[in-house]
Amino acid sequence: MMSFFAPFHPIAAIATTPQGIQLLHPLCQQIGATLHVRETQKQLNNTHIYQGSLKDYLASIWSQNNAFIFSLATGAVVRLIAPLLQDKLNDPAIIVIDATGNFVISLCSGHQGGADQLTRLIAHQLNATPIITGAANGLNLPGIDILGFPFGWGKGQGNWTEVSSLIARGETVQVIQEVGSTLWQNNLPKNHPLYFGFSDVNETINPQGRIWISATERRFANESNFPKVQWHPRVLWVGIGCIRGTSQNLIERAINQVFQQYHLAINAIAGLATIELKADEIGLIAYCRDKQFPLKIFSADTLKIIEVPNPSSIVQQEVGTPSVAEASAIAAANSDVNFLLVSKQIIKSEDEGSVTIAIAQSNREYTGKKGTLYLVGTGPGNLNQLTPAAKTAITDADVIIGYSLYLDLIKPLQCPGQIIEALPITQEKQRATRAIELAQWGLTVAVVSSGDCGIYGMAGLVLEELKKQGWDGQNPSVEVVPGITALQATASRVGAPLMHDFCAISLSDLLTPWEVIKKRLEAAAMADFVTAIYNPRSQTRTQQIIHTQKVFLQYRDSQTPVALVRSAYREDEEITLTSLEKMLDFTIDMLTTVIIGNSSTYRHNNWIITPRGYNKN
Numbered sequence: 001m002m003s004f005f006a007p008f009h010p011i012a013a014i015a016t017t018p019q020g021i022q023l024l025h026p027l028c029q030q031i032g033a034t035l036h037v038r039e040t041q042k043q044l045n046n047t048h049i050y051q052g053s054l055k056d057y058l059a060s061i062w063s064q065n066n067a068f069i070f071s072l073a074t075g076a077v078v079r080l081i082a083p084l085l086q087d088k089l090n091d092p093a094i095i096v097i098d099a100t101g102n103f104v105i106s107l108c109s110g111h112q113g114g115a116d117q118l119t120r121l122i123a124h125q126l127n128a129t130p131i132i133t134g135a136a137n138g139l140n141l142p143g144i145d146i147l148g149f150p151f152g153w154g155k156g157q158g159n160w161t162e163v164s165s166l167i168a169r170g171e172t173v174q175v176i177q178e179v180g181s182t183l184w185q186n187n188l189p190k191n192h193p194l195y196f197g198f199s200d201v202n203e204t205i206n207p208q209g210r211i212w213i214s215a216t217e218r219r220f221a222n223e224s225n226f227p228k229v230q231w232h233p234r235v236l237w238v239g240i241g242c243i244r245g246t247s248q249n250l251i252e253r254a255i256n257q258v259f260q261q262y263h264l265a266i267n268a269i270a271g272l273a274t275i276e277l278k279a280d281e282i283g284l285i286a287y288c289r290d291k292q293f294p295l296k297i298f299s300a301d302t303l304k305i306i307e308v309p310n311p312s313s314i315v316q317q318e319v320g321t322p323s324v325a326e327a328s329a330i331a332a333a334n335s336d337v338n339f340l341l342v343s344k345q346i347i348k349s350e351d352e353g354s355v356t357i358a359i360a361q362s363n364r365e366y367t368g369k370k371g372t373l374y375l376v377g378t379g380p381g382n383l384n385q386l387t388p389a390a391k392t393a394i395t396d397a398d399v400i401i402g403y404s405l406y407l408d409l410i411k412p413l414q415c416p417g418q419i420i421e422a423l424p425i426t427q428e429k430q431r432a433t434r435a436i437e438l439a440q441w442g443l444t445v446a447v448v449s450s451g452d453c454g455i456y457g458m459a460g461l462v463l464e465e466l467k468k469q470g471w472d473g474q475n476p477s478v479e480v481v482p483g484i485t486a487l488q489a490t491a492s493r494v495g496a497p498l499m500h501d502f503c504a505i506s507l508s509d510l511l512t513p514w515e516v517i518k519k520r521l522e523a524a525a526m527a528d529f530v531t532a533i534y535n536p537r538s539q540t541r542t543q544q545i546i547h548t549q550k551v552f553l554q555y556r557d558s559q560t561p562v563a564l565v566r567s568a569y570r571e572d573e574e575i576t577l578t579s580l581e582k583m584l585d586f587t588i589d590m591l592t593t594v595i596i597g598n599s600s601t602y603r604h605n606n607w608i609i610t611p612r613g614y615n616k617n
Helices: 001-010 018-031 054-064 076-086 115-125 160-168 183-185 248-261 284-292 300-304 314-321 325-333 386-396 404-409 426-442 459-468 486-494 512-528 542-553
Strands: 011-015 034-038 049-050 066-071 092-095 101-108 129-131 154-158 175-179 194-196 210-214 228-232 236-242 270-273 295-298 340-349 352-359 372-378 398-403 420-422 443-450 477-481 502-506 532-533 559-567 574-579 592-596 603-605 608-610
Touching: 001 066, 001 092, 001 115, 001 386, 011 054, 018 034, 018 066, 018 115, 018 426, 034 054, 054 076, 066 076, 066 115, 066 154, 076 101, 076 502, 092 115, 101 115, 101 608, 115 129, 115 386, 160 175, 160 210, 160 228, 183 420, 194 532, 236 248, 236 325, 248 284, 270 284, 284 295, 284 512, 284 574, 295 300, 295 325, 300 325, 314 325, 325 340, 325 352, 352 502, 372 386, 372 426, 372 459, 372 592, 386 443, 386 477, 398 404, 398 426, 404 420, 426 443, 459 477, 486 532, 486 559, 486 574, 502 512, 512 532
Parallel strands: 011 034, 011 066, 034 049, 066 092, 101 129, 175 194, 175 210, 210 228, 236 270, 270 295, 372 443, 372 477, 398 420, 398 443, 502 532
Antiparallel strands: 092 101, 154 228, 236 352, 340 352, 532 592, 559 574, 559 592, 603 608
16 A cells, blocks of 8 residues: 555644544555654654654755645644745645545645545545545546656646646647657547647637647747747757766766757657667766666667768777767667768867767657556445455556546546546457556556456466566556455345355356366366356357356256356346256356355345354354
């Protein structure tokens, strides 16, 4: 659970009353926050005791935390934090939880500080209602000032407040996207105020602001009445060649100079690349470390086969390839010479060395993030049956992938800006590979399955596909989030039929030969297992459930209780209690789960009970 909240750490929680402590203490344990209480309050594990006034103490820990959770009146919190607030770029997330734990309020720094998202996640832990008052949330739009964060985009200059205000008022804002992923565009709500493309005199569209998404660094006039902002996807790979001992300072100056000359954004840099002979170059390593840029290293054999516009015979003689900077940039960008934006530029200094720079553009941005796969079981379909962990994973995800029916059932949990990809029920492998692709790119992806993801769900398939691709077990990270499977949901609706040994068998022969399924049915019936039958009958597969009944009638009494539950916990739920002899008299389809009792299972009124054996003595 704590991993969901790791991006917000460190988190400080503050309570001043016994009721507030009782509310926040278990929450802090779950999310990895530190609870701060007065000296006079009861001391608990993992709490920090403070003395004096809360106002002074809050000021002392303000800069040490990324988020604050208060169990106080909102008015009191406002007065406490008012002197400490600076601006939305630097303020921590401020959350307020009412005394009863029924409401979680995003009070301050909703977008930049992540308070809106943290509010949603905490609300799932408390089964509370999140209160988010931002205009973008009300319009079901992603905040324009956090739009590029999932993709690792660099935030550029512009009048972010005014452009956000235009969108909140429903004014038309033009979006010109030259590079970077367009996935964010696919899930915008209907009637959104964004206009994509260029407007001209023949069009009636009259945008009031503009969003540039490009690798270009644009200079906006401060006095302009037409507000603009810019995002910079990290698509530029900088190829570097340098003489031995070139300083970090010269490398940085050279890159800045070339980028300024060609009007490119430093924030659009994905990383640097060079030949393996320069892998230990101190100045280059230090620059990448300080700027947190990856450094890609290529062998001379790899670089020498790349076509470049400016090959050098001298370089060929010295390092075994006619190009270092241009070839490295092209190789790192995984592109071709047509995407070489800047051919090699040489910058020299008598005291600090010499640097050669080339810049290539990649088709896909570098996110700079480690991806995560959440394999989530959503239970039978009713939101009340989802675990808090499942709700949290779904809310935390950048992307949600699943069968359309399952996605519809969890639609209330979806957040503005999330990417939703639905694939048909027969395309499980495509879902798995797509999820892995996006996670390897650096996104957080939730793959949802009904019931439990590890029981006839997507978890096994995703892990199998990862293994095929040589997964190291670490990147992307994987978390399996269990859910209530169909046999549990079915059992809960009819009593306690699973109180003794039981098994589950799917009658679908799409992936398992029918001869194997027949052996399993025979074994389960012979061994007197309570048996849950999944996928009992489809439009084309009708005889398997008939065979199942015949097999069990050989080993069970014809009056053995049988439960037929269709769409458990959903609005169209149907429950039928019958016997083994009469089970085929009722409608059974792919949405039905069948539970066949064992030799001791019995019915009492409208309940099915399998004795565990406690009453034998």
